[in-house]
Amino acid sequence: MQTDYLIIGQGITGTMLSWQLIEAGASVMVLDAPNGKGASQVASGVINPVTGRHLLRSWDIEKFMPIAVQAYRDLEQVLKKPLIRQCNILNFHPTPQMHLTFRERLAEMPEYLHQPDNEAQFREWFQFDFGVGETRPCWLIDLHSLLQTWRAQLLANGQLRETVFKSEDCEVGPDAVLYQDIQASAIIYCDGAASINNPYFNQLPFAPNKGQALIVSVPGLPQLYNYKQGINLLPWKENQFWAGASFEWNFEHDRPTAVFRDKTIAQLKRWLKLPFEVVDHLSALRPATLERRPFVGLHPVYPRVGIFNGMGTKGCSLSPYFAREFAQHLLHQSPITPAADVQRFTRILSR
Ligand SMILES: Cc1cc2nc3c(=O)[nH]c(=O)nc-3n(C[C@H](O)[C@H](O)[C@H](O)COP(=O)(O)OP(=O)(O)OC[C@H]3O[C@@H](n4cnc5c(N)ncnc54)[C@H](O)[C@@H]3O)c2cc1C
Structure with missing residues:
Protein backbone atom coordinates (compact mmCIF):
# COMPACT_ATOMS: atom_id res chain seq x y z
CA MET A 1 0.00 0.00 0.00
CA SER A 44 -2.94 13.48 33.94
CA GLY A 45 -3.72 15.71 30.96
CA VAL A 46 -3.22 19.10 32.58
CA ILE A 47 -2.51 22.34 30.75
CA ASN A 48 -1.11 24.75 33.32
CA PRO A 49 0.13 28.21 32.31
CA VAL A 50 2.35 28.47 35.40
CA THR A 51 5.28 26.13 35.94
CA GLY A 52 7.18 24.72 38.89
CA ARG A 53 7.91 25.69 42.49
CA HIS A 54 8.93 29.21 41.47
CA LEU A 55 5.60 29.76 39.71
CA LEU A 56 7.08 30.93 36.41
CA ARG A 57 5.10 31.58 33.27
CA SER A 58 5.32 28.47 31.04
CA TRP A 59 7.32 28.90 27.81
CA ASP A 60 5.32 30.97 25.25
CA ILE A 61 2.09 29.89 26.95
CA GLU A 62 0.13 32.80 25.44
CA LYS A 63 0.91 31.34 22.03
CA PHE A 64 0.50 27.62 22.81
CA MET A 65 -2.50 27.50 25.16
CA PRO A 66 -5.18 29.07 22.89
CA ILE A 67 -4.12 26.85 19.96
CA ALA A 68 -4.21 23.79 22.21
CA VAL A 69 -7.63 24.60 23.68
CA GLN A 70 -9.04 25.17 20.19
CA ALA A 71 -7.48 21.94 18.88
CA TYR A 72 -9.10 19.83 21.62
CA ARG A 73 -12.43 21.58 21.04
CA ASP A 74 -12.16 20.88 17.31
CA LEU A 75 -11.37 17.24 18.07
CA GLU A 76 -14.44 17.09 20.29
CA GLN A 77 -16.48 17.96 17.20
CA VAL A 78 -14.67 15.44 15.02
CA LEU A 79 -14.90 12.59 17.54
CA LYS A 80 -18.18 13.59 19.19
CA LYS A 81 -16.71 13.13 22.67
CA PRO A 82 -16.07 15.58 25.50
CA LEU A 83 -12.28 15.91 25.63
CA ILE A 84 -11.45 19.19 27.38
CA ARG A 85 -12.74 21.08 30.37
CA GLN A 86 -11.53 23.94 32.48
CA CYS A 87 -10.18 22.60 35.76
CA ASN A 88 -8.28 25.22 37.73
CA ILE A 89 -5.50 24.45 40.16
CA LEU A 90 -5.90 25.06 43.87
CA ASN A 91 -2.43 25.44 45.34
CA PHE A 92 -2.38 24.46 49.03
CA HIS A 93 0.96 26.09 49.85
CA PRO A 94 3.11 23.38 51.45
CA THR A 95 5.48 25.83 53.24
CA PRO A 96 5.45 29.47 54.40
CA GLN A 97 8.06 30.15 51.71
CA MET A 98 5.71 28.89 48.97
CA HIS A 99 2.97 31.09 50.38
CA LEU A 100 5.30 34.10 50.10
CA THR A 101 6.36 33.16 46.57
CA PHE A 102 2.70 32.94 45.57
CA ARG A 103 1.94 36.36 47.06
CA GLU A 104 4.87 37.92 45.23
CA ARG A 105 3.85 36.38 41.91
CA LEU A 106 0.19 37.31 42.38
CA ALA A 107 0.97 40.91 41.51
CA GLU A 108 3.19 39.93 38.56
CA MET A 109 0.76 37.46 36.96
CA PRO A 110 -2.77 38.69 37.68
CA GLU A 111 -4.02 36.98 34.51
CA TYR A 112 -3.21 33.52 35.93
CA LEU A 113 -2.81 33.74 39.72
CA HIS A 114 -5.74 34.48 42.01
CA GLN A 115 -6.65 34.41 45.68
CA PRO A 116 -9.75 32.25 46.34
CA ASP A 117 -12.52 34.15 48.17
CA ASN A 118 -13.17 31.72 50.96
CA GLU A 119 -10.40 29.24 51.55
CA ALA A 120 -12.05 27.98 54.73
CA GLN A 121 -14.47 25.99 52.54
CA PHE A 122 -11.63 23.60 51.66
CA ARG A 123 -11.00 22.68 55.32
CA GLU A 124 -13.83 20.16 55.09
CA TRP A 125 -11.63 17.99 52.86
CA PHE A 126 -8.02 19.06 53.41
CA GLN A 127 -5.58 19.75 56.21
CA PHE A 128 -3.48 22.83 55.37
CA ASP A 129 -1.59 25.52 57.27
CA PHE A 130 -0.18 28.05 54.82
CA GLY A 131 -3.12 29.22 52.73
CA VAL A 132 -4.47 28.49 49.27
CA GLY A 133 -3.92 30.14 45.88
CA GLU A 134 -5.61 29.48 42.56
CA THR A 135 -4.13 29.17 39.07
CA ARG A 136 -6.74 30.01 36.45
CA PRO A 137 -7.47 29.16 33.68
CA CYS A 138 -6.09 25.62 33.62
CA TRP A 139 -7.42 22.82 31.44
CA LEU A 140 -7.86 19.09 31.77
CA ILE A 141 -7.68 16.87 28.70
CA ASP A 142 -9.28 13.43 28.71
CA LEU A 143 -6.31 11.79 27.04
CA ALA A 207 16.81 13.36 29.11
CA PRO A 208 14.09 10.79 29.88
CA ASN A 209 12.33 11.38 33.15
CA LYS A 210 10.28 8.78 34.97
CA GLY A 211 6.85 9.72 36.30
CA GLN A 212 4.58 7.69 38.56
CA ALA A 213 1.04 8.32 39.77
CA LEU A 214 -1.52 6.54 41.92
CA ILE A 215 -5.17 6.31 40.98
CA VAL A 216 -7.19 6.70 44.18
CA SER A 217 -10.88 6.68 44.92
CA VAL A 218 -11.91 9.47 47.32
CA PRO A 219 -15.67 9.30 47.88
CA GLY A 220 -17.06 12.70 48.82
CA LEU A 221 -14.32 14.86 47.29
CA PRO A 222 -15.83 17.10 44.55
CA GLN A 223 -14.23 16.65 41.14
CA LEU A 224 -14.08 20.40 40.61
CA TYR A 225 -10.41 21.29 40.88
CA ASN A 226 -6.91 20.07 40.40
CA TYR A 227 -5.95 20.12 44.11
CA LYS A 228 -2.23 20.54 44.62
CA GLN A 229 0.10 20.30 47.58
CA GLY A 230 3.46 19.07 46.35
CA ILE A 231 1.52 16.42 44.44
CA ASN A 232 -1.52 16.94 42.23
CA LEU A 233 -4.83 15.31 43.07
CA LEU A 234 -7.06 15.75 40.06
CA PRO A 235 -10.26 14.30 38.60
CA TRP A 236 -9.82 11.00 36.76
CA LYS A 237 -12.75 8.64 36.22
CA GLU A 238 -15.92 8.71 38.33
CA ASN A 239 -15.03 9.25 42.01
CA GLN A 240 -11.39 8.60 41.15
CA PHE A 241 -8.45 10.96 41.34
CA TRP A 242 -5.01 10.88 39.76
CA ALA A 243 -2.38 11.50 42.47
CA GLY A 244 1.15 12.32 41.38
CA ALA A 245 3.63 12.63 40.04
CA SER A 246 7.24 11.79 40.63
CA PHE A 247 10.04 13.41 38.59
CA GLU A 248 12.80 10.84 38.59
CA TRP A 249 16.07 11.42 36.75
CA ASN A 250 17.68 8.26 38.10
CA PHE A 251 15.78 5.02 37.72
CA GLU A 252 16.50 1.38 37.04
CA HIS A 253 13.32 0.60 35.11
CA ASP A 254 10.11 2.29 33.97
CA ARG A 255 7.77 0.28 36.21
CA PRO A 256 5.90 1.39 39.38
CA THR A 257 7.84 1.23 42.64
CA ALA A 258 6.77 0.58 46.25
CA VAL A 259 8.85 3.58 47.35
CA PHE A 260 6.67 5.98 45.37
CA ARG A 261 3.46 4.24 46.42
CA ASP A 262 4.31 4.38 50.15
CA LYS A 263 5.50 7.99 50.00
CA THR A 264 2.40 9.16 48.13
CA ILE A 265 0.02 7.32 50.46
CA ALA A 266 1.74 8.94 53.47
CA GLN A 267 1.50 12.37 51.79
CA LEU A 268 -2.21 11.89 51.05
CA LYS A 269 -2.90 10.76 54.63
CA ARG A 270 -1.33 13.97 55.99
CA TRP A 271 -3.24 16.19 53.59
CA LEU A 272 -6.68 14.60 53.00
CA LYS A 273 -9.30 14.51 55.73
CA LEU A 274 -11.38 11.98 53.75
CA PRO A 275 -10.66 8.24 53.54
CA PHE A 276 -9.24 7.02 50.24
CA GLU A 277 -8.33 3.78 48.53
CA VAL A 278 -5.60 3.09 45.99
CA VAL A 279 -7.02 1.43 42.88
CA ASP A 280 -4.11 1.58 40.43
CA HIS A 281 -0.48 2.61 40.09
CA LEU A 282 0.81 4.04 36.79
CA SER A 283 4.29 4.72 35.54
CA ALA A 284 5.97 5.85 32.29
CA LEU A 285 8.96 7.74 30.92
CA ARG A 286 8.48 11.33 29.84
CA PRO A 287 10.34 12.09 26.60
CA ALA A 288 12.09 15.09 28.14
CA THR A 289 15.09 16.90 26.65
C1 LIG B 1 3.20 10.64 35.26
C2 LIG B 1 3.14 11.59 34.11
C3 LIG B 1 2.29 12.69 34.17
C4 LIG B 1 2.22 13.60 33.10
N1 LIG B 1 1.33 14.61 33.16
C5 LIG B 1 1.23 15.48 32.12
C6 LIG B 1 0.26 16.52 32.13
O1 LIG B 1 -0.54 16.66 33.05
N2 LIG B 1 0.23 17.39 31.09
C7 LIG B 1 1.08 17.27 30.02
O2 LIG B 1 1.02 18.08 29.10
N3 LIG B 1 2.00 16.28 29.98
C8 LIG B 1 2.09 15.38 31.00
N4 LIG B 1 3.00 14.38 30.96
C9 LIG B 1 3.93 14.35 29.82
C10 LIG B 1 3.25 13.73 28.61
O3 LIG B 1 2.77 12.47 28.99
C11 LIG B 1 4.23 13.63 27.44
O4 LIG B 1 4.73 14.89 27.11
C12 LIG B 1 3.52 13.07 26.21
O5 LIG B 1 2.63 12.05 26.55
C13 LIG B 1 4.51 12.53 25.21
O6 LIG B 1 3.77 12.04 24.13
P1 LIG B 1 4.46 11.21 22.97
O7 LIG B 1 3.44 10.98 21.94
O8 LIG B 1 5.74 11.89 22.57
O9 LIG B 1 4.92 9.83 23.65
P2 LIG B 1 4.06 8.59 24.16
O10 LIG B 1 2.80 9.01 24.75
O11 LIG B 1 4.99 7.78 25.00
O12 LIG B 1 3.68 7.80 22.85
C14 LIG B 1 4.61 7.04 22.13
C15 LIG B 1 3.84 5.93 21.43
O13 LIG B 1 4.74 5.27 20.54
C16 LIG B 1 4.52 3.90 20.64
N5 LIG B 1 5.74 3.22 20.20
C17 LIG B 1 7.00 3.41 20.65
N6 LIG B 1 7.85 2.61 19.98
C18 LIG B 1 7.10 1.91 19.11
C19 LIG B 1 7.39 0.90 18.13
N7 LIG B 1 8.64 0.47 17.92
N8 LIG B 1 6.37 0.37 17.42
C20 LIG B 1 5.10 0.79 17.59
N9 LIG B 1 4.76 1.75 18.50
C21 LIG B 1 5.75 2.29 19.24
C22 LIG B 1 4.17 3.66 22.10
O14 LIG B 1 3.46 2.43 22.27
C23 LIG B 1 3.29 4.88 22.39
O15 LIG B 1 1.95 4.62 22.08
C24 LIG B 1 3.06 13.42 31.97
C25 LIG B 1 3.90 12.32 31.91
C26 LIG B 1 3.93 11.40 32.96
C27 LIG B 1 4.81 10.19 32.85
Missing part, protein backbone atom coordinates in the same frame (compact mmCIF):
# COMPACT_ATOMS: atom_id res chain seq x y z
CA GLN A 2 1.07 3.58 -0.63
CA THR A 3 0.80 6.47 1.82
CA ASP A 4 2.20 9.96 2.18
CA TYR A 5 3.35 9.60 5.79
CA LEU A 6 4.22 6.56 7.87
CA ILE A 7 3.85 7.61 11.52
CA ILE A 8 5.38 5.52 14.32
CA GLY A 9 3.49 5.87 17.61
CA GLN A 10 0.01 7.06 18.58
CA GLY A 11 0.57 8.91 21.83
CA ILE A 12 -0.45 12.55 21.91
CA THR A 13 2.18 13.51 19.30
CA GLY A 14 1.20 10.78 16.82
CA THR A 15 -2.47 11.58 17.42
CA MET A 16 -2.09 15.32 16.83
CA LEU A 17 0.20 14.96 13.81
CA SER A 18 -1.92 12.30 12.08
CA TRP A 19 -5.03 14.43 12.65
CA GLN A 20 -3.40 17.57 11.24
CA LEU A 21 -2.07 15.73 8.18
CA ILE A 22 -5.41 14.05 7.45
CA GLU A 23 -7.21 17.40 7.91
CA ALA A 24 -4.82 18.91 5.36
CA GLY A 25 -5.63 16.17 2.84
CA ALA A 26 -2.55 13.94 3.22
CA SER A 27 -2.69 10.17 3.64
CA VAL A 28 -1.16 8.50 6.71
CA MET A 29 -0.49 5.05 8.09
CA VAL A 30 0.08 4.96 11.85
CA LEU A 31 1.82 2.01 13.49
CA ASP A 32 1.40 1.71 17.24
CA ALA A 33 2.21 -1.10 19.62
CA PRO A 34 -0.84 -3.02 20.84
CA ASN A 35 -1.68 -2.24 24.50
CA GLY A 36 1.10 0.37 24.56
CA LYS A 37 1.68 2.11 27.87
CA GLY A 38 3.31 5.32 26.68
CA ALA A 39 3.53 8.57 28.62
CA SER A 40 0.25 9.82 27.13
CA GLN A 41 -1.61 6.86 28.67
CA VAL A 42 -0.29 7.72 32.10
CA ALA A 43 -0.39 11.52 31.95
CA HIS A 144 -7.70 8.26 27.42
CA SER A 145 -10.83 9.13 25.54
CA LEU A 146 -8.94 11.11 22.90
CA LEU A 147 -6.37 8.40 22.23
CA GLN A 148 -8.91 5.58 22.22
CA THR A 149 -11.47 7.33 20.03
CA TRP A 150 -8.93 8.60 17.52
CA ARG A 151 -7.39 5.13 17.38
CA ALA A 152 -10.79 3.54 16.72
CA GLN A 153 -11.40 6.03 13.90
CA LEU A 154 -7.99 5.40 12.32
CA LEU A 155 -8.50 1.62 12.60
CA ALA A 156 -11.94 1.85 11.02
CA ASN A 157 -10.46 3.84 8.11
CA GLY A 158 -7.53 1.45 7.62
CA GLN A 159 -5.09 4.17 8.75
CA LEU A 160 -3.62 2.40 11.81
CA ARG A 161 -2.10 -0.98 12.49
CA GLU A 162 -1.49 -2.36 15.95
CA THR A 163 2.02 -3.69 15.60
CA VAL A 164 5.52 -3.13 16.93
CA PHE A 165 7.61 -1.33 14.31
CA LYS A 166 11.14 -2.65 13.81
CA SER A 167 13.46 0.02 12.43
CA GLU A 168 15.94 -2.60 11.17
CA ASP A 169 13.28 -3.78 8.69
CA CYS A 170 12.66 -0.29 7.34
CA GLU A 171 14.43 0.83 4.19
CA VAL A 172 14.94 4.55 3.69
CA GLY A 173 15.74 5.21 0.03
CA PRO A 174 16.26 8.44 -1.92
CA ASP A 175 12.69 8.36 -3.29
CA ALA A 176 10.63 6.47 -0.72
CA VAL A 177 10.50 4.69 2.62
CA LEU A 178 9.67 0.97 2.50
CA TYR A 179 8.37 -1.04 5.44
CA GLN A 180 6.76 -4.42 4.86
CA ASP A 181 4.00 -3.74 2.29
CA ILE A 182 3.99 0.03 3.00
CA GLN A 183 5.57 2.56 0.69
CA ALA A 184 5.63 6.09 2.11
CA SER A 185 7.05 9.45 1.08
CA ALA A 186 8.42 9.91 4.60
CA ILE A 187 8.51 8.26 8.00
CA ILE A 188 7.86 10.36 11.10
CA TYR A 189 8.83 9.04 14.51
CA CYS A 190 6.32 9.94 17.23
CA ASP A 191 7.53 7.15 19.47
CA GLY A 192 8.10 9.07 22.72
CA ALA A 193 10.85 7.83 25.04
CA ALA A 194 11.58 4.90 22.67
CA SER A 195 13.32 7.42 20.38
CA ILE A 196 16.32 7.32 22.70
CA ASN A 197 17.26 4.12 20.83
CA ASN A 198 16.20 5.39 17.42
CA PRO A 199 19.00 4.82 14.87
CA TYR A 200 18.43 8.24 13.26
CA PHE A 201 17.88 10.37 16.35
CA ASN A 202 19.61 8.66 19.28
CA GLN A 203 22.27 11.39 19.37
CA LEU A 204 19.74 14.08 20.28
CA PRO A 205 20.00 15.34 23.87
CA PHE A 206 17.09 13.36 25.31
CA LEU A 290 18.12 18.61 28.17
CA GLU A 291 17.11 22.00 26.76
CA ARG A 292 13.41 21.47 27.64
CA ARG A 293 12.46 22.15 24.05
CA PRO A 294 10.81 19.74 21.58
CA PHE A 295 12.41 17.98 18.62
CA VAL A 296 10.37 18.75 15.51
CA GLY A 297 11.30 18.34 11.86
CA LEU A 298 13.11 16.35 9.23
CA HIS A 299 16.55 14.79 9.60
CA PRO A 300 19.19 17.05 8.03
CA VAL A 301 20.88 14.11 6.27
CA TYR A 302 17.85 11.83 5.65
CA PRO A 303 15.04 14.18 4.58
CA ARG A 304 12.57 11.30 4.35
CA VAL A 305 12.92 10.71 8.10
CA GLY A 306 11.30 13.03 10.63
CA ILE A 307 10.78 13.33 14.35
CA PHE A 308 8.01 14.80 16.49
CA ASN A 309 9.09 14.33 20.06
CA GLY A 310 10.69 15.80 23.17
CA MET A 311 7.46 17.17 24.69
CA GLY A 312 8.75 16.51 28.22
CA THR A 313 6.15 17.43 30.84
CA LYS A 314 4.05 19.46 28.41
CA GLY A 315 2.73 17.16 25.70
CA CYS A 316 -0.83 18.44 26.08
CA SER A 317 -0.03 22.11 25.54
CA LEU A 318 2.86 21.81 23.05
CA SER A 319 1.85 19.02 20.69
CA PRO A 320 -1.25 20.75 19.17
CA TYR A 321 0.80 23.82 18.21
CA PHE A 322 3.80 21.94 16.86
CA ALA A 323 1.70 19.30 15.07
CA ARG A 324 0.07 22.07 13.09
CA GLU A 325 3.42 23.71 12.40
CA PHE A 326 5.07 20.41 11.39
CA ALA A 327 2.18 19.42 9.12
CA GLN A 328 2.44 22.79 7.33
CA HIS A 329 6.19 22.30 7.05
CA LEU A 330 5.79 18.83 5.54
CA LEU A 331 3.13 19.93 3.08
CA HIS A 332 4.19 23.50 2.28
CA GLN A 333 7.81 23.80 3.52
CA SER A 334 6.80 26.56 5.93
CA PRO A 335 9.30 27.21 8.75
CA ILE A 336 9.36 25.50 12.14
CA THR A 337 9.94 27.56 15.32
CA PRO A 338 13.78 27.60 15.55
CA ALA A 339 13.80 26.63 19.26
CA ALA A 340 11.96 23.40 18.37
CA ASP A 341 13.33 22.70 14.89
CA VAL A 342 15.51 19.59 14.92
CA GLN A 343 17.72 21.27 12.32
CA ARG A 344 19.39 23.05 15.26
CA PHE A 345 21.21 19.74 15.76
CA THR A 346 22.45 19.47 12.16
CA ARG A 347 26.09 19.08 13.24
CA ILE A 348 25.33 16.31 15.72
CA LEU A 349 22.97 14.50 13.36
CA SER A 350 25.45 14.71 10.46
CA ARG A 351 28.17 12.77 12.29
